[in-house]
Amino acid sequence: MRLHKLALDDFRNYLHLEADFDPSVNVIFGDNAQGKTNLLEAIAYLSGVSHRSRYDRELIRFGADSARLRGQVESRGRDFLLEADLHRGRRRTLKSNGVGLKNAAELSGILQSVLFCPDDLTLIREGAAERRRFLDECIVQLRPRYAQALQEYRRLHEHKTRILRDSEEKPSLLDALDEFSYGMARAGAVLIHYRAHFIRRLQETAPAIHADFSGAREALALRYETVSTVTDPLASPREIFPQLLRHQEAHRAAEIACRTCLSGPHKDDLAVEIDGQAAKTYSSQGQTRTAALSLKLAARDIFQADTGEWPVLLLDDVLSELDKRRQEFVLNRIRGGQTFITCCEDDRLSSLLKGRVFHVREGAIV
């Protein structure tokens, strides 16, 4: 898939932008705080992913009431005009070729992206929430059913958390508890099933990339950690559901006593090991970066295998951090799809890369 054109109005620090992109490599360079990351964020947004902000209002230019994004996309041999209109205090509208879309997952059905940025080191270093976010972001783009289940699970989880928290003052709230546990087990079984399958594909893909990357000196291993009573996470949601439900029932009294939701897929983790040691605790800076990038490039391969098309790859500020050998490795590996790479002005990298070059200054291409 390719993003041929992008137009922005009042998005972040862009008053108005129109850009025609190269089908393979696009280099976006400029000083700090000029709008390079914002441009990648706009592209990611049109693929249904908001990685940087929780609220659309943060994306609207300071002082403006709404923001517009337009993308001319080629996907599955067809052309699409993707549109997103964001407003303060009003719901956004999303469209494809003039037809309204229900949600972000429908954008992902047309345009997909994989983003790698310096913050992704947290993918290895930080707690399980970062890795769940990575899994969710990937699977949401691949499986609309997963997106639905995730939304449902989060809604129920929030609500049940509130019930448990407030139950001391208002014990009658607990009447609804079982209903929420039931719903969470049902949506949770879908999450576990899809996560297990996605992780299996990561296991088939990421270690080889990591080995190439590290010159075969390091072995990466991945493992899915989920609710202990689930005997086979790869099983169908129908089989996982009663196991989750039983687990919730077994923890019912404990949940009421400590007034929080205990275990469930909201505590899932993807354990990452390098040479048999937990990467989170022991890996060096370079190993961390290599492992994080391997996971992202593996996701890109999985997207391609799944849809037959390369997702758009967004590399924010990452190549300059790698040594020459690793830079070349990445540049060789990203052939095939369309890539957007940001780097700083004085970077010798901008001369090294072949492709269309965009100089960003103060929210404009100059």
Ligand code: ATP
């Ligand atoms: P760096 O090289 O430091 O990563 P960058 O070019 O990637 O810089 P961006 O992250 O794209 O910079 O941000 C550019 C500017 O956009 C920042 O100065 C930020 O204050 C500004 N900005 C962010 N959100 C908004 C908004 N909603 N309205 C206006 N400006 C914004």
Ligand code: MG
């Ligand atoms: Mg940036």
